[in-house]
Amino acid sequence: MEWDFSREGERERLEEWLTDRDWEIGTTLAARSALRVLPNLNGLWRAGLGEKQPSDILLPIFRATLTSAVASIWPTALVNDAELRLAALAAALSTDSALSALSAALSARDSALAATLSARSAALSADSTLSARSAALSTDSALSALSAALSALSADSTLSALSAALSADSAAGDAAFKPAEVMNRPLWPDGENHAELAENWQRLRKNLTSGDENWSFxxxxxxxxxxxxxxxxxxxxxxxxxxxEEDWEKGAGHVNLIIARLSSPSRVKTLANSLPNAETIQRNPDTGLFEAIPAEIEQKTRFRNAINKVRESLDDLDDYRTINEPLPLDFYTKKLRKKMDRYAGEALPLHDAFEAAYHGLCQTCPSSETPFGQAVAELINDLQTGFKDLRDDPEVDKTVRSRVRRKPHLSSVEAADSLAPVIESVAQDSDAKLKETLGANFELIRQPLSAEEISDERVSEERANALYDTISKSAKVQDIRHREETSRYQTIVDAADDARKLGQGGDVLAKTSNAILDFVSTYWPLG
Known part of the structure; x- marks a missing residue:
């Protein structure tokens, strides 16, 4: 089904189409339309809300949108039908005070107000569908959500994009319609947000991360x-x-702590699984401490040849050296030797050591006309060959590819102190080698930005790799810890109790997991 909402009579045509379809179709389309225009809530920060804060408005709207999305794929969500219906109704009604505040502060055509109406109507559509009270009421609520979403847009190009997105959603709007499949698709058919909404989402995201109410979930x-x-x-x-309901009524600070405790195990697991690091983190059954076991190297002969060739070139460098005074290249060769001794047999750290030494020596290489200069040039060549050979190892290649997708902000250096409790907690439970690695990484991460980093507006590759390694190791340790405690916190009541512990400074596991998640979402996004 193709829609074009710039065409007269299109909304009436949509109403007729929805009337002949299962109610869940309208609920699904309503939920996704509300999600698409949610970024326009960034307008709350320019509204005069009186005694209310933006968070007082955002929380019920987020709640209504989330609940309508869950209801649209029932029973996949594995929650009780009657309880979910009541939750959908409560979520819709909870937006009433938000609507009152916004109506007083904003014009009737304001996009933030329209986005709020869209979320409310989506939740009401979910309530009507779940309670099976009235097909007409469910369809009316779905249409209200869709109409409000359309009203939230100001650019013709975005209206066209929403028409295309709704067309894609409703393409299987008959017997083949699968709400869960539709809800798991990107919001936009081409996978990209659109200019008006993309800009608003980045602003809303920035506003959310600037406060202290933990909006990372x-x-x-x-x-x-x-x-x-x-x-x-x-x-x-x-x-x-x-x-x-009594927890939602206590506001964003309270309910976001409950959500953090409920969500952190799942989110940490997702993060850990997304950060391959050519190693396995495990708890040693004899010592009870965490340890990092390097991945098995597939091409052992090629690996040994690369290592031996670099060692030979380093020895040749000493043989041809005629100057006793320190040279600029000594910094890189000493560092390389130290890492080769420490990480013998480990492909990824040696790959990184070879590459870092290669780039450093290229900047300080003396004239190749002398025997010593020729020895340096040979070492540079062997390092380049070596790190390329090591990159061919599947686990190393997978890790390097994953690193490229992560773009740490310059501000991540100043924010690194927020990871200190995480690293301290993980290090206390780790063997000597893992503890030393985390300490060395953290020391490097926290070093002042270099003039080159500031000029390039990006952190150095060595610092970025240290940050990746630290977060990968820490997330994997936290994932294991959460799995070890799976038998605890099975109910929402337990989660609420945890939230209270968090407020009193307890539950180190939840606090450290959320510190990682907050840092990643704010300073270390996917590129």
Missing amino acids: WIDWYERHLHGKPPQDWPLLGKIALIP
């Missing part, structure tokens, strides 16, 4: 919808939809 939740990956954890979203 909501950022991750929205971006999963936006990109269609990683897939949503629907059972988790079902639990969040069923958080008791």
Whole structure:
């Protein structure tokens, strides 16, 4: 089905089409339309809201949108039908005060107000569908959500994009319609947000991360919808939809702590699985400490040949040296020797050591007309061959590719102190080698930015690799810890108790996991 909402009578045509379809189709389309225009809530920061704060408005709108999305794929979400219906109704009604505040502060055509109406109507559509009270009421609510979404747009190009997106969603709007499949698609058919909404989302995202109410779950939740990956954890979203009303009423600070405790195991697992590092992190059964086991090297002969060739070139360098005074290249050769001794037999750290030494020596290489200069040139050549050979190892290649996708902000250096409790917690539970690696990484990460980094507006590759290694190791340790405690915190009541512990400074596991997740979502996004 193709839609074009710039065409007169298109909304009436949509109403007629929805009337002849299963109610869940309208609920699904309503939820996705509300999600698409949610970035326009960035307008809350320019609205005069009186005694209310933007978070007082955002939380019920996020809640209504999440609940409508969960309801659209029922029973996949594995939550009780009656409880979810009541949750959908409560979520819709919870937006009333937000609408009142916005109506007083904004014009009737404001996009933030329209986005709020869209979320409310989507939740009402979910309530009507789940309660089977009235097909007409469910369709009316779905249409209201869609109409409000259309009203939230100001650019013709975005209206056209929304028409295309709704066309894609409703293409299987008959017997083949599968709500869960549709809800797991990217919000936009081409996988990209559109100019008006993309800009608003980045502004909203920045506003959310600038406060102290821990919105990292909501950022991750929205971006999963936006990109269609990683897939949503629907059972988790079902639990969040069923958080008791009295907790929602206590505001964003309180309920976001509950959500953090509910969501951190799943989100940490997703993060850990997304960061290959040519190693396995495990708890040693004899010592009880965490350790890093390097991945098995596939091409052992080629690996040994690359190592031996570089060692020979380093020895030749000493044989041809005629100057006793320190040289600029000594910094790189000493560092290289130290890492080769420490990481003998480990492909990834040696790959990194070879590449770093190669780039450093290229900058300090003396004239190749002398025997010593020729020896340096030979070492440079062997290093280049060596790190390329090591890159051919599948685990090394997988890790390097993963690193390229991560673009740490310059501000990540100043924010690195927020990782200190995480690294301290992980190091205390690790063997000597893992503890030493984490300490060396953290020392490098926290060093002042160099003039070159500031000029290039990006962190050095060595610093970026240290940050990747630290977060990968820490996330994997946290994932193991969460799995070890799976038998605990099975209910929302337990999660609420954890939230109270968090407020009192307890539950180190939850706090350290959320410190990693907050840092990643704010300073270390996918490129």
